[in-house]
Amino acid sequence: MLEIISGSSVKKLDADFIADRGISSHRLMENAAQAFCGWFEKKYHRNDKVGIFCGHGNNGGDGLAIGRLLWRKGYDIIVFLVGDFDRASADCRLNRELLPDKLPAITMNDEDIKHMEFDLNVVIDAVLGIGVNRPLEGNILHMITKLNGLSEVSKVAVDIPTGLPSDECLKGEAFRADVTVSFQFPKFSLMFPEHAAFVGKLHVVNIGIDRNFLSQFSENKFYLQKKDVVDRHISFSRFSHKGDFGRVLLAGGSYGSMGAIKMSAEAALRTGSGLAACLVPQCGVNIIQIALPEAQVLSAESENNLGKSYPQDSLKRFDAIGVGPGMGTNSDAVSFLKDFFTRYHGPKVIDADAINILAKEKELLNELDENCVLTPHLKEFERLVGACTNHKERLSKSMVFSKKYRCIVVLKGAHTCISFPDGRQFFNSTGNKHMATGGAGDVLTGMITSFLGQGYSVENATLCGVYQHGLAGEIASVYKKRGTIATDIVRAIPKSYLVLKID
Numbered sequence: 112m113l114e115i116i117s118g119s120s121v122k123k124l125d126a127d128f129i130a131d132r133g134i135s136s137h138r139l140m141e142n143a144a145q146a147f148c149g150w151f152e153k154k155y156h157r158n159d160k161v162g163i164f165c166g167h168g169n170n171g172g173d174g175l176a177i178g179r180l181l182w183r184k185g186y187d188i189i190v191f192l193v194g195d196f197d198r199a200s201a202d203c204r205l206n207r208e209l210l211p212d213k214l215p216a217i218t219m220n221d222e223d224i225k226h227m228e229f230d231l232n233v234v235i236d237a238v239l240g241i242g243v244n245r246p247l248e249g250n251i252l253h254m255i256t257k258l259n260g261l262s263e264v265s266k267v268a269v270d271i272p273t274g275l276p277s278d279e280c281l282k283g284e285a286f287r288a289d290v291t292v293s294f295q296f297p298k299f300s301l302m303f304p305e306h307a308a309f310v311g312k313l314h315v316v317n318i319g320i321d322r323n324f325l326s327q328f329s330e331n332k333f334y335l336q337k338k339d340v341v342d343r344h345i346s347f348s349r350f351s352h353k354g355d356f357g358r359v360l361l362a363g364g365s366y367g368s369m370g371a372i373k374m375s376a377e378a379a380l381r382t383g384s385g386l387a388a389c390l391v392p393q394c395g396v397n398i399i400q401i402a403l404p405e406a407q408v409l410s411a412e413s414e415n416n417l418g419k420s421y422p423q424d425s426l427k428r429f430d431a432i433g434v435g436p437g438m439g440t441n442s443d444a445v446s447f448l449k450d451f452f453t454r455y456h457g458p459k460v461i462d463a464d465a466i467n468i469l470a471k472e473k474e475l476l477n478e479l480d481e482n483c484v485l486t487p488h489l490k491e492f493e494r495l496v497g498a499c500t501n502h503k504e505r506l507s508k509s510m511v512f513s514k515k516y517r518c519i520v521v522l523k524g525a526h527t528c529i530s531f532p533d534g535r536q537f538f539n540s541t542g543n544k545h546m547a548t549g550g551a552g553d554v555l556t557g558m559i560t561s562f563l564g565q566g567y568s569v570e571n572a573t574l575c576g577v578y579q580h581g582l583a584g585e586i587a588s589v590y591k592k593r594g595t596i597a598t599d600i601v602r603a604i605p606k607s608y609l610v611l612k613i614d
């Protein structure tokens with residue numbers, strides 16, 4: 112698993128790695144530059160006019176090395192030096208000396224920054240990296256503001272956009288990248304939604320520091336990638352029958368919100384459940400039977416919301432239950448949830464209105480079973496724990512919540528964060544903005560519930576569910592883009608298995 116390490120530990124990590132491997136720091140910088148160029152060559156054409164803006168630290172050193180390597184490969188490169196090069200780091204200095212004489216390198220003073228017109232197709236930002244220790248000001252601020260104002264230019268940040276602190280929320284301005292190419296692991300602050308406009312798309316390149324080495328610096332934060340989930344899947348045999356694939360129940364729905372539970376159940380079936388049933392109020396029975404003939408339907412006695420009277424004895428038939436989508440929060444729904452918590456202690460996913468009820472009826476939190484999975488989006492989470500001033504605070508509160516109630520918290524959004532009671536946090540790498548559409552969360556509930564029902568451990572069900580849900584969203588939106596809707600994500604689940612090569 113790929114560790115996410117704080118910026119303050121990176122210096123020590125680099126130093127230890129260099130000592131351990133007997134290589135020079137220059138070699139490591141060269142590896143980083145080569146890894147960047149490997150990515151760059153796949154994206155940009157040699158006709159592009161590329162400006163590389165370099166500072167005087169090691170990020171600038173990376174930029175200078177990138178300039179040299181791309182120039183040698185025939186790219187049209189201009190290097191702009193921004194910063195105090197009398198104080199340049201040793202590797203930055205060395206890479207400046209290594210610049211070929213014919214490669215144009217222009218030192219930028221404040222007047223140049225004000226007046227220079229840039230004729231570029233691509234801007235590479237290597238002014239500051241994780242060494243930033245104060246808000247941008249002066250020369251650098253003017254340069255970054257000017258670069259941010261350039262239109263029709265592709266903007267790429269090296270390691271981290273200039274100005275963005277690696278582990279904190281941004282104060283002031285930063286480079287607004289279209290793509291950030293981060294070295295070895297994504298820096299923590301690249302996971303914060305506040306920084307979306309600065310990070311752009313995120314790409315991580317390997318610079319040769321192996322995972323075992325990184326794990327010595329573990330801070331219990333991980334970036335969840337394909338290789339982390341593939342082996343967590345259960346294989347089924349040729350003789351498997353539908354019982355092996357699990358029976359799951361999705362409980363929720365209310366008058367006007369029946370689609371939510373239908374989508375959860377359909378997602379569970381598409382994820383492979385042997386049997387999916389819906390528990391809905393009376394008004395939902397016909398709807399579900401018509402909309403999803405593959406699902407069984409259990410009905411509560413009440414007309415419009417789930418209530419206290421429902422087929423309670425049936426609960427024990429199910430290997431896992433997802434509760435909450437479309438359920439409503441009125442008194443009937445509250446009494447249903449209270450009763451449900453006392454009766455069902457198997458694997459379960461608690462989502463949407465079930466979370467909203469927990470937020471209103473805090474004493475119910477004490478009824479949460481160990482290892483249940485809660486899947487709040489940011490607003491639902493804040494209803495649960497109170498307002499947060501920024502994402503860093505939210506992440507830390509989700510860890511506290513997970514430890515306190517011994518449950519798994521799936522804090523949804525871009526880079527969904529999964530917190531486990533033992534202190535680990537996983538940040539998802541799949542998904543995109545086209546998943547920000549009504550019902551996408553209901554699909555996730557169905558998927559995690561399905562994996563739980565198939566016999567996955569709660570850890571594996573959650574990690575596989577979150578990763579594959581994002582993957583299905585990516586597949587669904589390839590052509591549909593912002594026209595993607597939640598049922599498209601459901602329909603893309605089978606293809607996500609093909610991508611993962613799991614049958």
Ligand SMILES: NC(=O)C1=CN([C@@H]2O[C@H](COP(=O)(O)OP(=O)(O)OC[C@H]3O[C@@H](n4cnc5c(N)ncnc54)[C@H](O)[C@@H]3O)[C@@H](O)[C@H]2O)[C@@H](O)CC1
Nearest residue numbers: 140143168169170171239240241242243244245246247270
């Ligand atoms: N393992 C890794 O992750 C590697 C990291 N490398 C690169 O090294 C970078 C870190 O290098 P450094 O530690 O030299 O840090 P930077 O390159 O970010 O620059 C630090 C310098 O900028 C100054 N500075 C900080 N904030 C400033 C501000 N707001 N305005 C003006 N000056 C400011 C500091 O006083 C210091 O002199 C990484 O981001 C990455 O690009 C690579 O070279 C190799 C390996």
Ligand SMILES: Nc1ncnc2c1ncn2[C@@H]1O[C@H](COP(=O)(O)OP(=O)(O)O)[C@@H](O)[C@H]1O
Nearest residue numbers: 488523524525542543544547549550551552553
């Ligand atoms: N910008 C984004 N990038 C990646 N995933 C996203 C993004 N926006 C939303 N998602 C995912 O889509 C789902 C939305 O869930 P949620 O907000 O509960 O929707 P709903 O309540 O409508 O079902 C979550 O799993 C979330 O992680």
Ligand SMILES: [K+]
Nearest residue numbers: 236239271273
């Ligand atoms: K940078």
